[in-house]
Amino acid sequence: MENTHSLETSGIVYRAIDHIALAVIDLEAAIRLFTSVLGFKLIGRRHIRGAKTGMHSAELEHGGLRFVLCQGTEPESQVSRLVSEYGPGVAHIALEVDDVAKTVGELGTRGMRFDTSVIEGPGLTQSFTARDANTGLSFEIIKRSGEHGFVDDNIQSLFDQLEKSNSY
Template sequence: MEIDSRDTELHDQGVVRTTNATPPPYRRIDHIALAVADIEQAIALFQNVLGFDLKRRLHVRGATTGMLSAEFEANGVKFVVCQGTEPESQVSRLVENFGVGLAHVALEVEDVDETVGELRRKGLDFDTNVIRGPGLTQAFSSRCSNTGLSFEFISRHGEDGFVDANIQDLFQQLEQSGKF
């Protein structure tokens, strides 16, 4: 990677810091999504051991596959756990290819369209288009082959949880594209 010396500064530890860049648009981590092998065991861990409140459970169905999910919160910290319902589902394929664990990190932004546009210009690929629902806008990046990370960029306008229509749209887009 070539570094333009006008935009960067090299520190003693070998860390490069961009000095003229626009600050990232991220406000906070909205939630962390985990792919699990057994949702009931995950629910027991989050509720009984870690003390999180179970906010909602969902069963999402696409055209041919589905997933089960459970949303948890404690003191503003949010987790969503997901389990595929068939071996072909996106979550099942994610677990098969990457193992259980991190599905994505959701970063809250003011403007999802603007953030996606800027990140695309910088080379980030996306598995979905921008998904819009009442009070909630979101988009999902492709999984990085180096870090294994996928990001959701999310903007909430009155919606604290997740919108069923958004989840359905997400699931259908991933199902159509074969992404996980």
């Protein structure tokens, strides 16, 4: 084992996986898979527009598990570029923490790069890491304070920041 430090002694405590976001080619087909085959409940849909591009998304839940399905609205959108570069699949994994800013700071000292600042909204604070070239993964660091779903202003801010930085 390379690293035998527990998360608690390393200064970061992850509480749970809040959700997993998936980049998909066909949102409606993905919704059918999750609802008709896997038995998840569709709890929400969104359409987000940036300055140049957009995305459609759907939130699904079952037994405390939550997935967010995302489809780009045009070939230049972040999600479409992600699918083009890495294929459909995991866009990011959201890790629940007690203090987003503190966790972002600690991860930053360890070399983690971030594509967004800390985004705060009513009941929800979040930040997104840059995509790791080796694993293809991006992580969302998230804290909920009474908000079960997602805050439209937070999602719009996230989309705008990622679009501005040309990240996906």
